[in-house]
């Protein structure tokens with residue numbers, strides 16, 4: 001695979017799938033967009049596998065081969081979060097040393113119940129374990145409850161700027177930094193990885209927009225730069241729900257099984273972006289984020305006709 005010339009001093013964009021299964025057309029479209037945003041601005045492009053959770057054997061290899069088949073390329077080796085556990089631990093220690101963490105013994109159910117209380121914060125952690133006394137903590141530990149570690153957030157919300165959504169303010173609650181099973185939490189790892197891999201442009205599905213203020217806030221607490229963001233519309237099924245495997249022939253392999261070609265799938269993704277371009281590289285010419293559709297792409301895989309080529 002040839003790598004396009006990029007200025008090493010320029011920042012990077014990235015795509016960061018979780019290897020929990022095959023990528024579907026919505027994931028592939030987001031990956032294509034992340035690549036277009038990065039490459040059209042001379043950035044490097046990083047492929048990172050978020051493999052601390054939900055790993056399905058074989059999924060990573062298929063994801064990588066699907067992305068390459070679409071014509072996407074990336075700089076340097078494929079990165080893995082599982083190689084970086086000591087780095088996440090160090091960040092947690094840094095925050096703990098600054099007095100910015102506390103142990104939380106709540107179960108998921110307790111948090112849901114507290115958050116559902118009439119005056120509880122909307123979906124945010126209600127702070128149940130924030131001010132436990134030393135004795136109360138010891139009692140919970142002795143009862144064998146595994147403790148998660150939470151951020152002691154110093155503010156209720158934080159503002160970010162998004163290329164497609166403009167200024168966006170969202171809640172910053174006492175987010176989990178390390179889960180009860182010891183695994184570092186996504187909201188922590190993503191912040192550290194993006195900063196340390198030189199990622200200064202984060203393009204991803206807009207389901208993650210609400211988590212972004214807390215990630216940006218966490219970056220500032222860790223002394224890391226906040227990237228620029230572009231949260232792109234998701235792909236929905238005809239019932240208006242987020243596209244899923246059960247919706248039919250939605251992976252690249254499914255489409256090829258049905259007689260579509262890779263070129264046809266890329267052309268279909270291009271058409272969904274309002275472009276007549278044929279290949280990923282052709283799409284780069286004239287790529288303009290301002291002209292992207294701002295509404296979800298509604299997809300009926302059964303009536304899907306690929307826009308170009310046969311097998």
Ligand code: GLU
Nearest residue numbers: 016017018050190204208
């Ligand atoms: N691995 C995460 C996901 O697939 C990455 C999200 C992100 O792009 O920050 O949801």
